[in-house]
Amino acid sequence: MSVLVIAEHDNAALAAATLNTIAAARRLDDDVHVLVAGAGCAGVADAAAKVAGVGKVRVADDPAYANQLAENLATLVTGIASEYSYVLVAATKAGKNVLPRAAALLDVSPISDISGIESADTFVRPIYAGNAIATVQSIDPIKLVSVRATSFDAAPEEGGAAVVETVEAAGDSGLSAFVGQDLTQSERPELTSARIVISGGRGMQSGDNFALLEDVADKLGAAVGASRAAVDAGFVPNDYQVGQTGKVVAPDLYVAVGISGAIQHLAGMKESKVIVAINKDEEAPIFQVADYGLVADLFQAVPELSAELSKS
Amino acid sequence: MKILVAVKRVIDYNVKVRVKADQSGVELANVKMSMNPFDEIGVEEALRLREAGKADEIIALSLGVQQCQETIRTALAMGADRGILIRTDAELEPLAVAKLMKAVVEREQPGLVITGKQSIDGDNTQTGQMLAALLGWPQGTFAYRIEIDDGEMDLTREIDGGLETVRLKMPAVVTTDLRLNEPRFASLPNIMRAKKKPVDTLTPEDLGIDVTPRVKTLKVTEPPKRDAGVRVGSVAELIEKLKNEAKVI
Ligand SMILES: Cc1cc2nc3c(=O)[nH]c(=O)nc-3n(C[C@H](O)[C@H](O)[C@H](O)COP(=O)(O)OP(=O)(O)OC[C@H]3O[C@@H](n4cnc5c(N)ncnc54)[C@H](O)[C@@H]3O)c2cc1C
Numbered sequence: 001m002s003v004l005v006i007a008e009h010d011n012a013a014l015a016a017a018t019l020n021t022i023a024a025a026r027r028l029d030d031d032v033h034v035l036v037a038g039a040g041c042a043g044v045a046d047a048a049a050k051v052a053g054v055g056k057v058r059v060a061d062d063p064a065y066a067n068q069l070a071e072n073l074a075t076l077v078t079g080i081a082s083e084y085s086y087v088l089v090a091a092t093k094a095g096k097n098v099l100p101r102a103a104a105l106l107d108v109s110p111i112s113d114i115s116g117i118e119s120a121d122t123f124v125r126p127i128y129a130g131n132a133i134a135t136v137q138s139i140d141p142i143k144l145v146s147v148r149a150t151s152f153d154a155a156p157e158e159g160g161a162a163v164v165e166t167v168e169a170a171g172d173s174g175l176s177a178f179v180g181q182d183l184t185q186s187e188r189p190e191l192t193s194a195r196i197v198i199s200g201g202r203g204m205q206s207g208d209n210f211a212l213l214e215d216v217a218d219k220l221g222a223a224v225g226a227s228r229a230a231v232d233a234g235f236v237p238n239d240y241q242v243g244q245t246g247k248v249v250a251p252d253l254y255v256a257v258g259i260s261g262a263i264q265h266l267a268g269m270k271e272s273k274v275i276v277a278i279n280k281d282e283e284a285p286i287f288q289v290a291d292y293g294l295v296a297d298l299f300q301a302v303p304e305l306s307a308e309l310s311k312s
Numbered sequence: 313m314k315i316l317v318a319v320k321r322v323i324d325y326n327v328k329v330r331v332k333a334d335q336s337g338v339e340l341a342n343v344k345m346s347m348n349p350f351d352e353i354g355v356e357e358a359l360r361l362r363e364a365g366k367a368d369e370i371i372a373l374s375l376g377v378q379q380c381q382e383t384i385r386t387a388l389a390m391g392a393d394r395g396i397l398i399r400t401d402a403e404l405e406p407l408a409v410a411k412l413m414k415a416v417v418e419r420e421q422p423g424l425v426i427t428g429k430q431s432i433d434g435d436n437t438q439t440g441q442m443l444a445a446l447l448g449w450p451q452g453t454f455a456y457r458i459e460i461d462d463g464e465m466d467l468t469r470e471i472d473g474g475l476e477t478v479r480l481k482m483p484a485v486v487t488t489d490l491r492l493n494e495p496r497f498a499s500l501p502n503i504m505r506a507k508k509k510p511v512d513t514l515t516p517e518d519l520g521i522d523v524t525p526r527v528k529t530l531k532v533t534e535p536p537k538r539d540a541g542v543r544v545g546s547v548a549e550l551i552e553k554l555k556n557e558a559k560v561i
Contacts, residue, residue, distance in 0.1 A: 070451055093454060097453050098441075099441075128338060130535055133534070136530065137527065175480065183473040239470070241490075245429070253560040274558045274560050287543075294547070309551070309561075
């Protein structure tokens with residue numbers, strides 16, 4: 001009944017969401033293996049071997065996996081999947097790219113974005129932007145599942161001593177090739193694992209005005225996020241988007257500034273422990289989920305917040 | 313080149329969905345239905361490719377109940393040339409949709425298939441990737457920009473860290489993300505014209521595909537409700553509460 005977790009990484013570091021996925025895997029079975037497919041990814045394999053609860057790390061170190069092309073990675077996964085009862089991946093864009101492809105090759109119906117595990121074959125997952133919660137049961141012999149990281153506590157990064165072994169690469173499909181990446185550079189914590197997130201919406205009016213939020217973020221050690229409207233308007237890059245079709249976050253503190261609180265936005269942040277809303281419209285739906293609501297003009301309130309935080 | 317575009321009928325994104333009292337699903341009766349927003353983006357992209365001379369025919373495909381005809385008509389009104397409805401009252405999971413779409417691809421031989429990255433009902437984010445796998449085609453998921461040249465496609469995709477560009481052999485499957493384009497509205501004359509465009513109807517049986525689900529929905533429930541908190545009167549009060557009451561800063 002063992003579980004294979006497909007590691008997410010950039011050949012240098014293991015993604016935080018993989019730790020949550022490993023924790024979910026441990027709930028299904030004690031025998032958890034991690035697949036690290038990459039190029040020059042030995043460091044990632046070593047890091048995975050140290051994660052508490054990992055029994056074995058399987059490494060496919062080959063140029064075909066340098067950029068996690070789904071066509072190549074899915075073939076590798078399907079080649080070893082029959083040894084397992086479950087194949088898990090984090091429900092990130094990378095995970096969602098590869099898992100369904102592997103599932104179709106295995107003739108398995110995958111289960112996306114689980115937020116809970118009821119039993120060996122029954123899972124809980126949000127549907128309709130989290131406005132309904134489905135409990136679903138899989139009858140497939142192997143279950144391919146993507147895991148909502150914010151719903152499972154991360155496995156400790158230390159404490160494991162897994163064996164590391166090589167798996168044979170499964171070749172390059174020739175169907176796709178990597179051309180380049182344009183990654184958002186930031187010194188701030190990563191949005192999905194930050195303890196505090198401060199997000200701006202259309203009310204910010206411009207990308208330049210996001211400096212107001214960055215100023216507060218730096219005082220709090222927070223990550224900066226955004227609504228779809230702010231991304232569509234070009235204020236900030238696409239990877240800032242929080243919501244049903246963006247990133248799901250669940251920090252200790254989420255501060256929504258100039259965001260109205262559409263259901264699609266709430267879908268990505270309503271599991272946050274404490275929610276603060278700053279909005280000049282007292283009727284804004286965001287106040288219905290906010291623990292602390294401040295009806296104010298953000299162009300006064302945010303600089304004041306920054307100044308007050310400097311004092312203390 | 314032919315382009316096949318998938319268009320799904322879903323509850324309109326503005327509707328607040330309600331869970332049925334018997335926990336069997338969400339209420340669909342008397343609820344406004346629309347084309348999945350990501351599929352509108354798919355239709356728009358197909359139209360732009362045709363306008364740029366990269367495609368000559370656009371087929372809109374929908375799968376599900378008879379009323380999916382209306383979704384196909386919307387795509388035709390936007391500018392698609394003809395429609396195909398795979399008519400069934402059965403609950404279709406993404407794997408079954410991918411198998412049905414594969415059968416249509418084998419009949420129609422398109423050079424490009426476009427689906428939404430997800431449909432806003434099930435939020436699965438699976439169908440395009442599964443179709444690509446079944447066809448042995450490359451996949452360009454979460455498309456932000458596509459450029460087609462000489463039987464190859466450079467596709468820029470939204471990833472968690474920013475953007476990434478891949479080069480795909482054609483034929484290929486593309487799934488749309490939000491920033492790919494802004495879909496047009498259908499004009500009244502085009503809505504009228506769309507009524508005369510052909511729509512073929514097939515069934516899963518016609519295509520010889522077993523659509524029995526592998527994942528059973530045992531129940532659908534309301535999410536836990538989050539209570540509204542308090543209003544604070546000033547920034548100073550907010551900070552005080554976050555420090556001493558919530559203890560998060
Ligand atoms: C298919 C689909 C997917 C989507 N996915 C997402 C998603 O993942 N994430 C997401 O966020 N949205 C998503 N949306 C969009 C969503 O429906 C809303 O349109 C969006 O969240 C609105 O963003 P906003 O709150 O920034 O803008 P608005 O709704 O325009 O709200 C702006 C708010 O700012 C306030 N404001 C303005 N000026 C000030 C000021 N000076 N001081 C204080 N407050 C001010 C206003 O009172 C208002 O409440 C999606 C929509 C669709 C159709």
